[in-house]
Amino acid sequence: MYAKMKLKDAIQIIQDRERRMRNAQKQIKKVDSFFGRSDNSNGKQNGNLTGTNEMRDLVHVQSIFPHSDVLALKEKAGETTIRNAISKAVHHYLMCHDDED
DSSP: OOOOOOOOHHHHEEEEEEEEHHHHHHHHHHHHHTTOOOOTSEEEETTOOOOOSSSOOOOOOOOOOOOHHHHHHHHHHTTSHHHHHHHHHHHHHHHHHOOOO
């Protein structure tokens, strides 16, 4: 019924899973720190759970921009990386601009 597995293979699978979980948690902390969020001792931030069991809805986005626009955006946002500049610009746009339909 169950396939036999060597102990060292099982340990490797567990270690790989734990490594992926640690990397995911580091990425979540990096995103939270970018937006100024921090973990409270009770595990909640603004009513949203921030525990390790909750997966965040992060989406990888790719786009093509003129190089001069990217440099101008980085300078205006005060960021050193394109990713942070775009993230900051999108966050600012969503928080500061009214819906214009």
